[in-house]
Amino acid sequence: xxxxxxxxxxxxxxxxxxxxxxxxxxxxxxxxxxxxxxxxxxxxxxxxxxxxxxxxxxxxxxxxxxxxxxxxxxxxxxxxxxxxxxxxxxxxxxxxxxxxxxxxxxxxxxxxxxxxxxxxxxxxxxxxxxxxxxxxxxxxxxxxxxxxxxxxxxxxxxxxxxxxxxxxxxxxxxxxxxxxxxxxxxxxxxxxxxxxxxxxxxxxxxxxxxxxxxxxxxxxxxxxxxxx
Numbered sequence: 001x002x003x004x005x006x007x008x009x010x011x012x013x014x015x016x017x018x019x020x021x022x023x024x025x026x027x028x029x030x031x032x033x034x035x036x037x038x039x040x041x042x043x044x045x046x047x048x049x050x051x052x053x054x055x056x057x058x059x060x061x062x063x064x065x066x067x068x069x070x071x072x073x074x075x076x077x078x079x080x081x082x083x084x085x086x087x088x089x090x091x092x093x094x095x096x097x098x099x100x101x102x103x104x105x106x107x108x109x110x111x112x113x114x115x116x117x118x119x120x121x122x123x124x125x126x127x128x129x130x131x132x133x134x135x136x137x138x139x140x141x142x143x144x145x146x147x148x149x150x151x152x153x154x155x156x157x158x159x160x161x162x163x164x165x166x167x168x169x170x171x172x173x174x175x176x177x178x179x180x181x182x183x184x185x186x187x188x189x190x191x192x193x194x195x196x197x198x199x200x201x202x203x204x205x206x207x208x209x210x211x212x213x214x215x216x217x218x219x220x221x222x223x224x225x226x227x228x
Contacts, residue, residue, distance in 0.1 A: 003122060004121050005122065006034070006121060006122050007153075011126060011129055012130040015163070015190050016044050016045045020045075022125065023063060026218075027064075027099050027101070028100075033100055033103070034104075034105060035060075036114070037107060040130065041130075044128075045063075051063065056106070060102040105145060107146055110145060112145055115145060115148045115149060116152065123160065124158070125160075125161045125163070125212060126162045127162075131166055134176045135172075137154075137162075138180050153185075161188050162180060163190055163208070164177065188211060190208050192204040193207050196225075
C-alpha cells in the first residue's frame with residue numbers, strides 16, 4: 001500500500017535535533033518526505049548541530065545518518081552516545097520495506113507542489129516551529145512556502161502538527177497556539193517525559209519524536225510506553 005507523503009518544515013526555533021531524528025524515522029517508515037527549511041532554520045541547524053546546510057544547493061545526506069558532515073559534529077556525537085549507527089537506525093517496531101525519499105523545496109518556491117491543496121499528503125509537521133512562523137500562519141501572512149503549506153493543510157482539514165520550543169511563553173504566543181489549535185492543528189510542544197528509562201539525550205529526543213509519530217499512527221519502538 002502506497003503511503004501519501006508527509007511534509008516536514010524546519011523553522012528557526014531551538015530543537016533542530018528533533019527534526020533530524022524525525023526525518024530519519026519517517027524515511028525508515030517508508031514515507032516520502034517533502035522537506036523545506038527556513039533561513040532561520042538553517043542557522044539553528046548550524047549552531048546546534050555543527051552541520052552546514054546550503055538551502056540553494058541542498059544535499060540531503062548532510063542531515064542523514066552517515067552523512068557528509070558526520071564525524072566530529074554535535075549531531076554525530078548525539079548519535080554515538082545513543083548507539084545509533086548508519087547500519088541500524090533502531091526506530092521502528094517492524095520492517096516496512098523500501099525506505100522513503102526526500103524531496104526538497106526552497107522556502108521561497110511557491111511553485112512547489114506542497115503549495116497546492118491538490119497535492120495529496122498524509123499531513124504536515126513543523127518541527128521545530130518558531131514563534132514567528134506560528135504567528136505568520138495564524139495571521140494568514142503566507143510570507144513563505146512553509147506558511148502557505150500550513151494554510152493548505154488547515155483549509156483542506158488535513159493533519160498539521162506544530163512543535164513549539166520556547167519557554168517561558170507570553171500571552172501572545174499562547175494566544176497563537178490556541179488559535180491554531182482551534183483551526184484544527186495539533187500543538188505538540190517539545191516537552192519530553194522522564195518516565196521511560198531515560199539514559200541519554202537521545203532518549204529525550206526520541207520521546208518527542210515518538211509522540212509526533214503517534215499522531216500519524218506510525219508504529220515505532222522509540223520509547224517505552226507508560227504501563228509497559
